[in-house]
Amino acid sequence: MKLPSSIRIIDLAPDYPVLQISHPLCSGTVALHGAHVMAWRPNDEEEVLYLSPQAVYTGGVPIRGGIPICWPWFNAHPNNKELPSHGLVRNVFWQLKGASESKDGVTIKLSFRKDNWQAALTIDMGKELVVSLQSYNPSNEKIKISGALHTYLNVGNIGQIRIRGLEASNYLDTVGPPIVRKQEGSIMFQNEVDRIYESSGITYLDDPVLKRTIVVEKSGSPSTVIWNPWKDKAAALKDLPDDAYLRFACIETSISNQSAISLNPADCHEISTKIRVVH
Numbered sequence: 001m002k003l004p005s006s007i008r009i010i011d012l013a014p015d016y017p018v019l020q021i022s023h024p025l026c027s028g029t030v031a032l033h034g035a036h037v038m039a040w041r042p043n044d045e046e047e048v049l050y051l052s053p054q055a056v057y058t059g060g061v062p063i064r065g066g067i068p069i070c071w072p073w074f075n076a077h078p079n080n081k082e083l084p085s086h087g088l089v090r091n092v093f094w095q096l097k098g099a100s101e102s103k104d105g106v107t108i109k110l111s112f113r114k115d116n117w118q119a120a121l122t123i124d125m126g127k128e129l130v131v132s133l134q135s136y137n138p139s140n141e142k143i144k145i146s147g148a149l150h151t152y153l154n155v156g157n158i159g160q161i162r163i164r165g166l167e168a169s170n171y172l173d174t175v176g177p178p179i180v181r182k183q184e185g186s187i188m189f190q191n192e193v194d195r196i197y198e199s200s201g202i203t204y205l206d207d208p209v210l211k212r213t214i215v216v217e218k219s220g221s222p223s224t225v226i227w228n229p230w231k232d233k234a235a236a237l238k239d240l241p242d243d244a245y246l247r248f249a250c251i252e253t254s255i256s257n258q259s260a261i262s263l264n265p266a267d268c269h270e271i272s273t274k275i276r277v278v279h
């Protein structure tokens with residue numbers, strides 16, 4: 001495939017191709033492995049996504065940071081614990097289907113198919129980042145899908161950020177025995193946070209250290225996951241520096257397993273996340 005001048009392909013590791021985007025409006029990196037947006041920033045901004053300096057670039061290993069695509073289920077499989085966490089597609093190479101550029105940015109298209117699981121991802125990168133995941137049902141039977149666009153956002157200091165937009169939403173708190181709670185006010189981080197909010201609304205991450213607000217809009221997604229592993233869990237993750245929990249918060253455009261979507265034969269469902277920075 002002939003790539004436009006603002007996109008070039010390099011091997012980050014042997015047999016590990018990534019697309020490097022260098023456009024007048026933005027720069028970024030997309031791995032074919034996992035159809036993974038590893039980095040993105042408008043050219044006048046600091047990096048918007050957090051990418052672990054200890055991320056592993058080998059087939060079969062999910063990349064820590066950026067935007068992992070969790071699909072067709074979220075976290076542990078709902079009834080088969082032997083299957084990989086967060087689905088089938090974050091640790092395999094996707095097919096590159098298209099790459100184009102315009103004055104507004106670049107568009108990259110990737111696809112995945114294994115048996116009756118078929119998905120496509122469109123990445124629009126410019127002053128905003130839009131990632132859209134289409135799930136298809138190529139089979140003759142109804143299938144169920146859930147998952148997440150598991151976005152790691154780069155922050156100045158986790159202890160000083162605040163997430164708005166989920167006030168008054170119910171959430172499933174999964175730190176300890178799962179329990180439903182109601183959000184009071186905005187979210188601040190003082191320990192591990194692992195929550196599935198019932199919300200299809202916009203969220204705002206206010207960062208007084210980097211002096212910016214990251215706005216996350218979404219569609220096709222009935223739940224928003226907020227995650228930070230905090231100190232002990234971060235230390236247990238080999239592909240994350242011990243103190244890296246201070247540097248990111250995940251706001252995940254998701255479909256929880258509880259609200260999995262049924263797809264009839266030939267049906268398609270799209271979830272999409274749109275990220276921008278405001279000052």
Ligand SMILES: O=P(O)(O)OC[C@H]1O[C@@H](O)[C@H](O)[C@@H](O)[C@@H]1O
Binds near residue numbers: 075194195225
């Ligand atoms: O370590 P993984 O498989 O990438 O998962 C990271 C986290 O992903 C989040 O989406 C989940 O809510 C957490 O429970 C999980 O720990």
